[in-house]
Amino acid sequence: xxxxxxxxxxxxxxxxxxxxxxxxxxxxxxxxxxxxxxxxxxxxxxxxxxxxxxxxxxxxxxxxxxxxxxxxxxxxxxxxxxxxxxxxxxxxxxxxxxxxxxxxxxxxxxxxxxxxxxxxxxxxxxxxxxxxxxxxxxxxxxxxxxxxxxxxxxxxxxxxxxxxxxxxxxxxxxxxxxxxxxxxxxxxxxxxxxxxxxxxxxxxxxxxxxxxxxxxxxxxxxxxxxxxxxxxxxxxxxxxxxxxxxxxxxxxxxxxxxxxxxxxx
Numbered sequence: 300x301x302x303x304x305x306x307x308x309x310x311x312x313x314x315x316x317x318x319x320x321x322x323x324x325x326x327x328x329x330x331x332x333x334x335x336x337x338x339x340x341x342x343x344x345x346x347x348x349x350x351x352x353x354x355x356x357x358x359x360x361x362x363x364x365x366x367x368x369x370x371x372x373x374x375x376x377x378x379x380x381x382x383x384x385x386x387x388x389x390x391x392x393x394x395x396x397x398x399x400x401x402x403x404x405x406x407x408x409x410x411x412x413x414x415x416x417x418x419x420x421x422x423x424x425x426x427x428x429x430x431x432x433x434x435x436x437x438x439x440x441x442x443x444x445x446x447x448x449x450x451x452x453x454x455x456x457x458x459x460x461x462x463x464x465x466x467x468x469x470x471x472x473x474x475x476x477x478x479x480x481x482x483x484x485x486x487x488x489x490x491x492x493x494x495x496x497x498x499x500x501x502x503x504x505x506x507x508x509x510x511x512x513x514x515x516x517x518x519x520x521x522x523x524x525x526x527x528x529x530x531x532x533x534x535x536x537x538x539x540x541x542x543x544x545x546x547x548x549x550x551x552x553x554x555x556x557x558x559x560x561x562x563x564x
Contacts, residue, residue, distance in 0.1 A: 330351055334351050335362065335373060335396060338362070338374055338388065344362065345358075347386075354470060357466075357471055360471070361471055365395070371389075372389050373391055375388075427485070428486075431482075431483050432534070433454075434482050435452065435453050435479055435480070436450060436452060436474055438476050439476075447464060447557070448466050450463075455532070456532075458532075460506040460554075462560070463504070463559070472563060480562065481563070482561060483559070483562060486523070486534075486536055489534055489535065489552050489553070490536060491524045491526060491552055492553060493538075493551075504557075505555050506553065506554050509551050511526065513525045513546065515544050521539055523535065524544060536552050538550075
């Protein structure tokens, strides 16, 4: 009997879930798949972490994230014991690696066909977040080993803002100064104010970006506002009612650094 596309496969009597495209990651440079491959090669999560140049905690986070996305265990790990513990890939983990390899090859084929495409041809991640900004990492700072990392970013015109992420996320993304990234945030996390005198919070925990209103969509309780913050860069946010905002009004956008999500460009 022919196997139907999309139905779970059976391996050695085990019912296998279809490979989830979400678990393959958005960017090839994300180290999650690399870490999974290294676990299979080295037979140890700690050795895989050392080989990838990340902390043991970051490696565990990567495996945990992939497992959640796949919906089934990808690694069997034992801790301690006479043999010192170890890890091996489950059949699901091996299938995910195989799928990732084929997807990487397909990506290369697509990129080869689009090498001469205009620079404006950009594919962003599919997400409910309305705001996607292309920016460059200016630097990273953290108060302590277990504190969040503040990633300092700049838009093409030099406008500065920050994103607060975990140290493990910074390691897995391989963030460093000069790297292009995408900054994303929900429109509902952006507060639009007509008070241009607003100042950033101490420690840079909250971003304050000046801009001009491009469009106002009136709502029952809040108004949705499209704001130009730099040439070619716009953000959507919400303004409390009542307000006198209209096209051309000067405003300030306030957004918590912890609400700014980073993705590899």
